[in-house]
Amino acid sequence: MSDQIAKITVLPGDYIGPEIMKAGLAVLKTVSEDEFAYQIDERPFGGAGIDETGDPLPEATLASAKASDAVLLAAIGGPKWDRAIKRPEKGLLEIRQKLNLFANIRPTSISRAMQKYSPIKQVEPVDFVIVRELTSGIYFGQPREIDDYRAIDTMHYTVDEIRRVAQVAFEMAEKRRQHVTMVDKANVLATSNLWRRVVEDVSADYPDVTYDTSYVDAAAMKIISAPEQFDVILTENMFGDILSDESAEITGSLGTIPSMSRGTTGPALYEPIHGSAPDIAGKGIANPLSMINSVAMMLRHSFDRPDLADEIAKGVDAVIESGIVTPDLGGQATTDQVTSAIINQICERRNAYVENNVR
Ligand SMILES: NC(=O)c1ccc[n+]([C@@H]2O[C@H](COP(=O)([O-])OP(=O)(O)OC[C@H]3O[C@@H](n4cnc5c(N)ncnc54)[C@H](O)[C@@H]3O)[C@@H](O)[C@H]2O)c1
Ligand SMILES: CC(C)[C@H](C(=O)O)[C@@H](O)C(=O)O
Numbered sequence: 256m257s258d259q260i261a262k263i264t265v266l267p268g269d270y271i272g273p274e275i276m277k278a279g280l281a282v283l284k285t286v287s288e289d290e291f292a293y294q295i296d297e298r299p300f301g302g303a304g305i306d307e308t309g310d311p312l313p314e315a316t317l318a319s320a321k322a323s324d325a326v327l328l329a330a331i332g333g334p335k336w337d338r339a340i341k342r343p344e345k346g347l348l349e350i351r352q353k354l355n356l357f358a359n360i361r362p363t364s365i366s367r368a369m370q371k372y373s374p375i376k377q378v379e380p381v382d383f384v385i386v387r388e389l390t391s392g393i394y395f396g397q398p399r400e401i402d403d404y405r406a407i408d409t410m411h412y413t414v415d416e417i418r419r420v421a422q423v424a425f426e427m428a429e430k431r432r433q434h435v436t437m438v439d440k441a442n443v444l445a446t447s448n449l450w451r452r453v454v455e456d457v458s459a460d461y462p463d464v465t466y467d468t469s470y471v472d473a474a475a476m477k478i479i480s481a482p483e484q485f486d487v488i489l490t491e492n493m494f495g496d497i498l499s500d501e502s503a504e505i506t507g508s509l510g511t512i513p514s515m516s517r518g519t520t521g522p523a524l525y526e527p528i529h530g531s532a533p534d535i536a537g538k539g540i541a542n543p544l545s546m547i548n549s550v551a552m553m554l555r556h557s558f559d560r561p562d563l564a565d566e567i568a569k570g571v572d573a574v575i576e577s578g579i580v581t582p583d584l585g586g587q588a589t590t591d592q593v594t595s596a597i598i599n600q601i602c603e604r605r606n607a608y609v610e611n612n613v614r
């Protein structure tokens with residue numbers, strides 16, 4: 256951190272983005288009181304960036320992100336800008352590339368509190384993390400062309416791009432249950448064959464970590480039938496995008512899962528894995544948990560405050576357990592009611608702690 260006050264660039268984005276960002280910032284304010292000094296710099300991004308400046312990633316937004324200690328993003332995109340020359344999604348790809356956020360970490364765990372909301376039956380605990388390559392592959396490959404009769408996208412990977420994200424996955428696995436599964440389509444794709452060669456090589460540097468591979472179609476099946484088998488899933492950009500939405504859904508809702516995107520230096524970016532949910536925007540029913548969990552992830556990884564992240568996690572678990580949940584999880588609570596319930600839990604626990612320690 257550049258000085259004692261953490262600089263956080265805040266990008267509320269579009270549709271439900273501002274609704275859930277408000278929730279995330281309210282929880283951040285609560286846990287930070289007397290504990291963590293920060294300043295936020297809120298900037299337009301995505302559709303909001305287009306509306307304000309004509310560009311989904313305005314220059315001033317990028318400059319703020321680059322000068323920050325961490326970036327907090329809600330969600331961007333939606334039908335309003337589907338015909339824009341440069342769509343909001345383009346801004347998202349650009350910020351990932353310009354901040355060199357090559358590793359995207361998307362956790363899936365079904366805590367005891369969450370079990371009753373999961374659509375799958377679990378015998379063993381489910382707790383795995385997807386490490387998704389984020390700045391290369393088919394999202395960025397050239398040539399990329401379209402005319403009236405054909406369209407071309409190109410999947411492209413280099414050894415260095417694979418090696419650096421593989422190292423992130425193996426390092427994470429060392430601190431978890433020491434297992435990496437690389438997910439690919441090596442029975443068809445040349446890029447997957449390069450991934451196999453490079454990851455096999457990287458795995459030799461981590462003797463305590465076991466390593467296996469799975470084709471992506473089979474992995475999609477196992478995420479539902481045997482998710483407890485996974486510890487760290489390492490995969491390329493587009494497979495990671497698809498498998499992370501599927502993985503989120505086995506917890507009960509896409510609206511619960513946070514993510515971290517990081518490079519080797521510079522600020523990391525934290526965001527829910529879902530999009531701007533235009534179908535429910537403005538109704539006050541968006542699930543704020545993905546955003547609140549993203550705030551916790553930021554405190555843990557960018558600011559070395561696992562204590563504050565744990566306080567949030569305990570508050571979230573208590574509220575989920577009590578059944579105060581939004582309609583995507585089968586409940587009737589609003590975004591604000593869930594957020595207030597979490598804040599109350601955090602405050603009650605703090606007061607109880609103070610009382611116990613004064614006596
Ligand atoms: N990182 C991002 O900002 C990001 C990620 C994914 C999609 N998008 C964009 O979002 C827009 C909408 O995309 P989409 O509809 O395909 O996907 P989406 O993730 O926005 O929504 C898919 C479904 O999940 C529900 N959902 C998502 N988040 C929720 C939450 N917090 N609470 C309750 N329900 C929630 C939605 O209501 C919808 O039914 C598109 O423009 C897309 O490109 C942005
Ligand atoms: C909006 C889109 C470009 C983005 C992606 O595919 O990376 C989203 O789906 C995500 O998962 O963050």
Ligand SMILES: [Mg+2]
Pocket residue numbers: 496497500528
């Ligand atoms: Mg996605």
